[in-house]
Amino acid sequence: MFCKSKCHCKSSASCDTDTGVCLGTVCENSYMGPNCQQRKIMPKYNQKNDKKLSVVFDGTIQNTKATHCYHTQHTMDSTVSMWVGKVKIKRLVVYTLQSEIKLFQNFKVYASDRKNISNGTLLYENSHAINPNGIVDINFPLSKYGNRLFIVLPGNNRKLNLCEVLIGGDCNSGWFSENCSRECHCKRLTKCNSTNGDCIGGCIPGWKGSNCYTKCSEKKYGEDCQQSCSSGCLDSVCHHITGYCTNGCQPGYIGHQCDRVCYRHTYGIGCNKNCSETCIDQLCHHETGNCTKGCLPGFKDSHCLAKCSRHTYGYQCARKCSANCLYQTCNHINGRCINGCIPGYQGHYCNSTCSNNKYGFRCLNNCSKFCVDQECNHIHGHCTKYCNPGYQGQRCDTSCEHPFYGSGCMTVCSEHCVDGKCHHVTGFCNKGCEPGYLNPLCITACPRTYFGQDCSKKCNHTCYNQTCQHFNGSCLEGCILGYTGTHCSKVIQSGEQSQLDMFHILTAALVANIIILILCVLCFRYFRSPKTQPPKLLAEQAFAMGTVEHAEESDHLMSDQTNGGLRLTDGSNADIQCEDEIIYMNVGENDIIIPDSIPVDELQSYIQNKRNFEGGFGAEYRRLSQNTEATCKAANLQENKAKNRYKNIVAYDHSRVILEKCKDSDSDYINANYIDGFNKPKKYIASQGPTSAIIADFWQMLWQVNCTKLVMLTNLIETGKTKCEKYWPDKEVKISGDLKIRCIREQNFSDFTIRSFFLQKGEEPVRKLDQFHFTSWSDHGVPPTPTGLVNFMMKIRNDSEAETGPLVVHCSAGIGRSGTFIALDFLMDEALHQGTIDIFGCVNRMRKARLNMVQIEDQYEFIYFALVESIFLQQTQVTIENFPSFYQKLNEENEENVSCKTLLQQHFQELQELEYPHTSQEFLETAKLKNNLNKTRVKNILASDLYRPYLKPAPDGQPRYINAVYLPSHENPRNYIATQMPMKETIEDFWQMVCDIQSSTIVMLNSDDSMDETCCKYWKDDGEIEFGHIIVHSSKAEEKTDFMERILFIQNSETGKQLSVKQYQYTSWPATSAVPNNTVSFLHMIEEIKQHIQQTQTNPKAPMVVHCLNGAERSGLFCVVFSSLLLLQKERTVNIPYIIRTMQLPRPQVLTDLDQFKFCYTAVMEYIDRFQAYGNV
Incomplete structure (x- = not known):
């Protein structure tokens, strides 16, 4: 580590910087050993006596061929001697010919100060098989043994073969062991014992033991191995001398000893990763990269790399997107609504209602100009102050219906308008007034002296006070003296006048007498009536209820x-x-x-x-x-x-x-x-x-x-x-x-x-x-x-x-x-x-x-x-605007629930736990009659008398029973009939039911499995078949993606009545699966059914017939999804558990499977995404 030793390679070749082993060559002539750190002794020999002996000491090691070796004659005790002088010897390496190893066995080595071995010292005696490579490495305690060394092969007639002989002396300073292959680690470069390496003054840093040749343990280093490797070192392992981390640094540390944390804004192994730019101040933990000050607004998680979910935004994603954002999604940073606003709102954050008399989606619609002050609800456009006179409807976009007009369409047009019609705003009669009334409202009669069309005619001057009936001119108060007739246009002769006066007098007297008689009767009854007190009402009677x-x-x-x-x-x-x-x-x-x-x-x-x-x-x-x-x-x-x-x-x-x-x-x-x-x-x-x-x-x-x-x-x-x-x-x-x-x-x-x-x-x-x-x-x-x-x-x-x-x-x-x-x-x-x-x-x-x-x-x-x-x-219950976010939450674990159930699982469990105070299953008398038991495929799925369709009696007068129940939608209590696939015993009842209710739609959710003996196919493909008095003719089926459509023509042979029914058979629902294979194709079929009903249903209240094998499991799922989509379209809300509850009363087995429950939500979400643009749902 400190380069304290010198390489001794031949021709100045390089050596390994750690061990000193020469790379690709051998040692210098004066050195030997694996590290070339042992001094080689060059012996002297008598070249005059045996010049061939020089090959043994030339430094060329080649013992595979005899030409490179020296051998003695076959003699007694073959011997080779060499003069080494007064030096210490500790090693002898002999190379013999590999092909004659056995001949070399039992050789001996002597040392002596004389020219022969007499009185010499035996240094080595071979007693075991020689290594196949022909090398014998002999170590001696370092000492002066004699001036000469002798290699002797005892015995008669033996030949000594030597290819190379190396004589090793003492180790170079700083090395020890038999072959000087170990480096001394003594303190202050003091020399160690060349044999065992013992250091007198202690060890240099990184080493321990008496010979200082034991490295510090992998987690220690330095003098006396007292220092611990840095905790920043990977696995806490470091170099035993320097403390440098040999395996590199733990994430978050740098330096040779990994004792420095990463620079600001960096982290990880080698500090080669940058802290996320979305960390506050771009500061993160030097090891993990976790943002130490938290995330910038709009980001979350430890590294602040994840954006807020689409329903939250801002610092720590703690703020919810405005409920007025479309789909309740917004920009994760600032909360701006990225998809726009729900109807009625505007602005980047959808926090402003529509202005300037606008409403609806993107505030694109104008409030009706017939709203008072043209003000309307910003969402749906309903007029907030009602309508201007002459208009009605929630948006005031409809003029008053005949015969109404005016404010709130509360006033009736005058009955004296021609045709009875008037202007919807003013009430003015469109075609003028009937005779006798004044324009424009035709509610005011002509002045007393006028009559006729537009009151343009004057009453006859012979009418008394010249007043007449306003519509026909007949005199109201009679005629002036001398005239008679309705219009007083006829002149009276003198005799006629007397008779008329007498008639008037008699009439007046008769009326007076009748009035007097009535008054007398009333007085008589009053005075004869009893004066009784009403009985007292006791408190016990009053409140006994x-x-x-x-x-x-x-x-x-x-x-x-x-x-x-x-x-x-x-x-x-x-x-x-x-x-x-x-x-x-x-x-x-x-x-x-x-x-x-x-x-x-x-x-x-x-x-x-x-x-x-x-x-x-x-x-x-x-x-x-x-x-x-x-x-x-x-x-x-x-x-x-x-x-x-x-x-x-x-x-x-x-x-x-x-x-x-x-x-x-x-x-x-x-x-x-x-x-x-x-x-x-x-x-x-x-x-x-x-x-x-x-x-x-x-x-x-x-x-x-x-x-x-x-x-x-x-x-x-x-x-x-x-x-x-x-x-x-x-x-x-x-x-x-x-x-x-x-x-x-x-x-x-x-x-x-x-x-x-x-x-x-x-x-x-x-x-x-x-x-x-x-x-x-x-x-x-x-x-x-x-x-x-x-x-x-x-x-x-x-x-x-x-x-x-x-x-x-x-x-x-x-x-x-x-x-x-x-x-x-x-x-x-x-x-x-x-x-x-x-x-x-x-x-x-x-x-x-x-x-x-x-x-x-x-x-x-x-x-x-x-x-x-x-x-x-x-x-x-959730609105269509909020359903996407609600759907996302359904599959998230509810943190408030100790069982770690998802919200979907929790809602399903709560739905199953709801109880009915009373149950429809208490009314199963008819279903359990002996003659009806064979009409049920699954014995615990029966039709309650409260909800089953009652069929017309059979021709023999016997009542009919079919295992079918009415299921409701939110608008129609009998929107569906859920029943089982017809059996042999029920097929006539099935068609009788279809005819009785005049249904135009049959939905089939099971396969027509010919292997199932309980299933009776109730039509004939592209042909005609009779079931009692019902004749069924089927057209060729039209195949669509995952479902088929058939037109079935039904005729009653007794009554002659006919009915056209469209059958939809869904084919992508495996027998072992609780839900259909393909949500999209299932919804496509529902859409086609809805369009068919809207276009062809003569009786909009007639239920559709929905059947599967048992009339509950698949039928129930279909009806729940269908009703959920109807509710979505009509009310813009989704409440699947409500739909399920309404159907479980007549059919308790509807939707009791969690997978089906989940499918309903998936189908609604798919419908919103795929089938309907937001503004059209």
């Missing part, structure tokens, strides 16, 4: 109404005692524990525990307050009693809605109460359903409280009884008191209807009110599943129209269904804001505001189930 089990809402109540009109029943004049309530409670129910609040994530387990507890929800329900302190004085006023639908359900005084008195009534009473919302007083009004007597009061209340959203939870007639009067108009303008009401739109959904109305009072601006009418809640307690009501409530909560007044809610009595809905909405607000809910407390508070809110135990229990489902479905 709160203490017994009931079959339906109307059984709880005592009606004051008949279907024909309003009448007072017995006891209607009695005061209602609000404070007298009878409460029945089981012994021990006071011991149940009702928590003040329940954490949302513990609600499911609370329900389960409650159901397992004896008494369950009933014990909790019976603890509810009855509000014994409330009064009902206003309801007891005589003029108000007739305004109550049920005489024991009235409005409390302290919370009732007080109407403003109007000119037609002095009463301020209506059977409605304010209910406080969560952190919002008087958020709701709970009202009874209008009766014929209070329709005007009801509309007045809606106007007075400035209601914009009205919730109706009853049908007009249920089980043959009137539950609510129809208080709204269809298309005509309805006049109610001072209000004009007109229905401008009606939208029908599977479980509800939404109607929009314009209201106007006098000359005040037109207002808009939306009525949300839930139609799937019969008067028997609760809906069969919470899903429909939850979706209905979400529709109301997500409605973009602002609530300027209370949310008015009514059913029939305004307590049961209304209380259940209000409680559910209240508790959803509480759950979202606090993460906890207090159902018992909520209902108690409502009951303090209105009598018996949440009327029966089933409704109270239903709230619990509905809340669980509502909280879940609220999380899974």
Whole structure:
């Protein structure tokens, strides 16, 4: 390492810098040994006696040929002697002829000061086989042995062969060992023992041991090996002398000893990597490259090389892209929306709404010029201040329909317009007026002395006061004296005048006598009538409905109404005692524990525990307050009693809605109460359903409280009884008191209807009110599943129209269904804001505001189930704009979930855990009849009597059954029929069903496997086949990518009726797979089915028939995807779990596989990306 030794190579050749071994040559003549560091002794010999001996000492080593060797004669004890002088000898190397190795065995070496070996010292005696290379290397302790050396081959007649002899003396300074191949490592270059290398003064750095020939251990170096290699050395290994890192440096270190960290902005092995430019100040850890100060805005991860996900941006990617960015994607650094904005927004960050009377995608659309002030909603273009006179529709882009005109299209054209038509803005009659009316509105009759077309004719001067009928000129007050006739144009002769006067006198006398007779009869009946006091209505009767089990809402109540009109029943004049309530409670129910609040994530387990507890929800329900302190004085006023639908359900005084008195009534009473919302007083009004007597009061209340959203939870007639009067108009303008009401739109959904109305009072601006009418809640307690009501409530909560007044809610009595809905909405607000809910407390508070809110135990229990489902479905509903980011998150692990499940897996699990209070599987009587058991392929997949199609009886009069159920879409409760592939026993029923429902579409999701004996092919390829009285003719199938289309013509041979059906058979769905092979082709088939239905469906409500082998698994997946795409197109929202829930009630086996659940989301995402440009979905 320090180059302290000199090379001794022949011809000044180079040597290895570490070991001294000569490269490609031999040692100088004076040196020998592997490192050429041993002095070679050149012996003297008697050249005169044997000149050939010189070949042994010429330095040429060649012992393969005899010509290069010296040999003695065959003599006794053949000997070669050589004079070495007075030097120390420690080594002798003898090369003998390789071909005669055996002859050289047993040779000896002597030393002597004499010319013969007498008294000489035996230095070496060979006793073992000689190395095949013919080399014998002999080492002696360094010493002076004699002036001469003798090599002797004992024995008779032996020949000594020597090719080369090397005599080694002492080692060069700094070397030791027998052949001087080891270098001394003594401190301060002191000489070491040439034999064992022992150093007297210690070792130089890097070495240890008595002879200083042991290197420091690989992690130590330096003097006495006391220093540790730098931690920056790779594997902590360094050179034993210098401490230089022999394997290089650890990442992040430089220098011979790797004791310096990388320069700024560099890192890694050899510091040859630059810190990421996206590190703050481009500073990173010298070893790992991790940015030490964090990342510049827009980047994340340890090296700041990863951009923020497409939904986040900024420092630490902590900011979310604006929800107004299209697909919620933005520039990862500054948050600018890279794909533009969702409809209604503009600017780099999409934080500005459309301006300058623009709306929609990229704010390219102009608000209708017929919007008031041309102002409209920036998203959908609906006019914010309604329409200019003469226009209607949400965008005010439609002129008033005949016969309406003016503001809100609320005014009817004059009936005196020619053809009844007028200008939609002004009301001016297009073709002028009928005779007798003045232009332009034709509502003003001619002045009393004019008549006819345009009032251009003057009344006959012979009319009395010259006044006449404005349209035909006939005299109104008769004729002046001497004239007669309708127009007083005929002159009266003298006899005729007397007769006419007598007729007038007699007529007047007869009328007077009739009036007197009527007055007498009325007086007589009044004085003869009995003066009885009305019976007192007991409190027990008035409130007994709160203490017994009931079959339906109307059984709880005592009606004051008949279907024909309003009448007072017995006891209607009695005061209602609000404070007298009878409460029945089981012994021990006071011991149940009702928590003040329940954490949302513990609600499911609370329900389960409650159901397992004896008494369950009933014990909790019976603890509810009855509000014994409330009064009902206003309801007891005589003029108000007739305004109550049920005489024991009235409005409390302290919370009732007080109407403003109007000119037609002095009463301020209506059977409605304010209910406080969560952190919002008087958020709701709970009202009874209008009766014929209070329709005007009801509309007045809606106007007075400035209601914009009205919730109706009853049908007009249920089980043959009137539950609510129809208080709204269809298309005509309805006049109610001072209000004009007109229905401008009606939208029908599977479980509800939404109607929009314009209201106007006098000359005040037109207002808009939306009525949300839930139609799937019969008067028997609760809906069969919470899903429909939850979706209905979400529709109301997500409605973009602002609530300027209370949310008015009514059913029939305004307590049961209304209380259940209000409680559910209240508790959803509480759950979202606090993460906890207090159902018992909520209902108690409502009951303090209105009598018996949440009327029966089933409704109270239903709230619990509905809340669980509502909280879940609220999380899974997403708009089309946000769906891409939502889809990305589905497959990410949910950090809040200890099981490390993805969001998709978590949602699927929660979906499976949702319960139904009641199940359709309780109604399987028909499916389990003995003669129907062979009509089912899979024994646990049966059709409920509540949801199966009922077929026409067979020709023999026997009822038919088919294993099929109706499945809903969001708009149509019977959009699909899911059934099994026909069997031999069901094929006639299958075609009878298709004919009965007049379906134009069949979707087949299984193969027509001829090997499956249970599958019966229900058509004949390109031919005709009969099944009973049904004849099926099939055209040749048209093959498309992964599916086939067939036209099937159906004819009933008995009735002659015909039907054309298109069948779609999907062919890329392996029997062992839960999902189709190709999402794109599956969606292509759905698109073609949608187009077919739109183009050819004569009955838009007719369901499509969807079948697979069992009528559930594949059929369910198809229907869920189809409905999800319909919802996406119509509502611009996605909520796959909601769709699944609606279908699992009639068919519980729908979509119970995680792969199918994932496929639904994938299909929707694929549809958005591939099939629809954003603005067209």
